[in-house]
Amino acid sequence: MQSALRVLVCLHSFEPGGVERVALRLCKAWQTAGADVTVLLGRADGAMRDEAPALDYALYSSGTISTARFETLWMIFCLWRRVRAVRPDVIFCAGNSYTVVAVALRLLLGRACPPFVAKVSNDFDRPDMNAVARRAYRPWLKLQGRLIPHWVAMAGSMRDGIAVALDIPPERVTVIxxxxxxGAEARRLAEARDLAVRYGAKGRLFLSVGRLVPQKRFDLLLAAFARAGGPDDLLVIVGEGPCRGALQALAHRLGIASRLSLPGHQSDTASWYARADLFLLSSDYEGVPGVVVEAMAAGLSIVATRSSAALDELLGTDSLGRSRFGQLVDRGDVDALAAAMARPGAAPDRHSLRAQAGQFRVERAAPAYLRLLRMAAYPDQNQGEWGNPECAPSTGMSTSEPAYVSD
Known part of the structure; x- marks a missing residue:
């Protein structure tokens, strides 16, 4: 009988973010399929704590010291300590921000380090970096390519770019x-919008969802809304983060403070997607933006910046640059964004939108990840039951509290 695959996943905290949310969803599916999954946490706080699935969580105490400001160094120490005590078969690196942890552990442990599988969560093209940072970034990516053996692209259009940036053969990049x-979330988003009734709404509701951080360029979105929004229109940005004060101040300067709503982090965003007229993404860089997939699952048309190679694929863009499911504009172009918001075009067919979003479901991805994780852990063995796509894990989620293991 084949032993359970021991998977270790490291996350800084339960702070809301697409990388962490997807990682926890995958961990739950892998556990349901029979894998032995442990999530190593840097700290146990964060807005997603109450909604986190029931998994095996490991947490090392830092005493009275808050590790938030040096969370990467703390995670390197915790992961080194954990792997020396309980060696996993494979370690899953949930996103770009965790690859530094993977590189550090490889350098610390050398050949004794378990294999890593790393998911590329954001495009490697970083327009936010200055020239000096970009020169340092290129060799840093190549170092990651040498030390991390297995990579995951979140869409087929990202694969070649990842291979070039990491200076590795494309065969080392798996598309998942x-x-x-x-399935339950997709149905809930669709049903909420289909059943939504807007009473007395005079203007349009523009919606964006994401952490209030510089990457998301909500300053650009506010400027575009100031140009394109009518007196009865409302811009809602669901999310929390350090840029809240700066965005509120900018809204006052632009004269749109009364037409801007910042409701903070919401564990259930279905009601916002249900009421919105248009979904907006203004980021400088992304991977496969989960919020765009959610909006499509609800049946919303999209206006987005070209912040990822995956967006053309996601929005069904043809060779002439026409997108079936919305509009793409150049990143950083406030005039183009405002024009697209003012004239979003005809709404796409909801059935087609939802079918496109349906390929980004955990029921499809979890078995593929398990195949890759087992291949990374046991490269000389045949794939076993973990890789059988016909045995997709159940998506039933326990409502019990997470169990913490403190060391």
């Missing part, structure tokens, strides 16, 4: 669609 949703 980003599991943003499970």
């Amino acid at each position: 669609d980003n599991p943003v949703l499970d």
